[in-house]
Amino acid sequence: MKNIVIGRFVPGKGFLYRMDPRTKIISLVLLMASAFVIRNFTAMFMAIGFMALLLVAGRINIFRVLSGLRPLMYLLAFTFIFQLLFNTQGDLVVAWTLHYSPLNILMVTALVMLWFFTKRHVKFKFFFFLATLVGAVALVANLRLGPAFATGTLDIYESALTTGFFIVMRLMIIVTLSTVLTLTTKPTDLNLGLESVMSPLKVFRIRTEEMAMIISISLRYIPTLLDEANKIMLAQASRGVDFSEGKFKAKIMQIVSLLVPMFIISFKRSDELANAMEARSFVPGQPRTRLHQLTWGLADTAALVVSLLALTAVITTRVVM
Amino acid sequence: MAIKFNRVDFKYKGDDKKGYLALSNISLSIQGEGEFITLIGETGSGKTTLVQHMNALLVANSGSVDIYGIKVEKQAVKKKKIRLNPIRKKVGLVFQFPEYQLFEETVLKDITFGPKNFGVPEAEAIETAQRVIRIVGLDESYLDRSPFNLSGGEKKRVSIAGILAMEPDILILDEPTSGLDPMGRNALLKVFYDIHEKLNKTVIIITHDMNTVYEYAKRVLVMRDSYLVYDGDPVDLFTTKNIENWNLDVPDILNLMHRMEQDLGITLTSRPRSAAALTNALEEVLR
């Protein structure tokens, strides 16, 4: 639970912390757009290098960001495999004949058993799982043990590999960038920044202050609610709920015993928050003064220029090449 | 020995790498029966963290906790070598905040939730629920109500009933009387004391009320800044230790005795621990 870092602010030093939140938000949007436009490998590797540079220069713990990516792993893997199976454009890269014979199947079963019984001792469970999967496929494709009762084919096309790679990388870049934003920006600053960035929308009579408030409160409450969930799990565990094992019916019961207090507590929290805001004379839509004024520095201009350059560079390469 | 802490350190994982050290080098043992212990200490000193180790909700980073012969250790728990549920049946813990515990539609279902998890048949669990709801000072009409529409004090009582229904050997209560009216507080303390007296069970209570400590406790544990700084007799604690250093204060009765001695020159021969005992002692001296 604690691994989820999206939305969490972690105090620290480094230039990212000193930057104007407006710059960070605009740069985030520009860089995300760039990530989407990128279509060639050199640019993608440069982008990855740029991200690494950003993390190092910003003195951000890379492991923290990586562990934030962990919940995304399954989504990424699924997307990649989906691409492999169903994208049939470009040259044929791999054309394997899958060989289903009793002996082959036995070996795959053995492999799966091995995975099942050793997985709890392995540190990187997810990669272990992937390796097992690839191993199983490779076994069926390359070993011909005994007569096969059926054969299949596994065709992987070039475009499947590249598209899969780009999608995965893009998602990773986007999540990393947003993590960096919330990691280095105080919720109050984030709120201020969002409000200021969105203020042009006022022309369309959209209440930007409120939207900014909603966004920043939601972001702020993700980690709080996770902490609450943790506490509820402890309280239920003390009454004999075993969250790690149990039959299907027991599992459902466990989830209910977690979700109901979660909802109740969230409602109560939001009610209390609303009251607390009202007690301090918060009136939606009223103009307010600020204790902290945002200040625009040289670093901010530089960051914006860099992000803009990145976007234009990516767009031009895409148009030209 | 039912619970034994061996040099336990515990760190909460925090935002920075270091984490937050909540328990440092704790060693203590608690008998499975016949103890009435209060655990005191300033806010944030680690009391809740300590008791959550006693039924293996938290596991020490270094050191180990023996609970009914089961050695609860980081490695063993990680590899799921030990089953923790039997521990939780034996050591019942009432949480500081009842909101985290209540979730069923009715109070009855909520109270029977624990016993049913430990395999008690439905009918028996319901019978127990009807019994414990009265013990905690509510009547049976509450059993059909939703736990979420109760007042804070009523919720607290229901959450206590939920643990009492599990009939644990060791009963641990994390600030059970906070948010209760004075009458209700005294009645509940009496209930816990009765459980201890009549059934000879071990009861551990976390409290900020020095009067409770002085009147009931046979043994006091004092936490201070993640360390266990005192483990012993309450009279000794309040008369010989420099308790201001630990942000504690003196029970009313001791204050009163001190005043009587200074202003009225009355010195008691015994050490009364309750109002009734004080009157008796006074009577003896004045006569």
Ligand SMILES: Nc1ncnc2c1ncn2[C@@H]1O[C@H](COP(=O)(O)OP(=O)(O)OP(=O)(O)O)[C@@H](O)[C@H]1O
């Ligand atoms: N889930 C958590 N994550 C990080 N730190 C925590 C967590 N829970 C408690 N702490 C910290 O550990 C320390 C000890 O907390 P604990 O809850 O044990 O205190 P306590 O003695 O029970 O206080 P109180 O009298 O207020 O209930 C506190 O300083 C607290 O900030």
Ligand SMILES: [Mg+2]
């Ligand atoms: Mg506490």
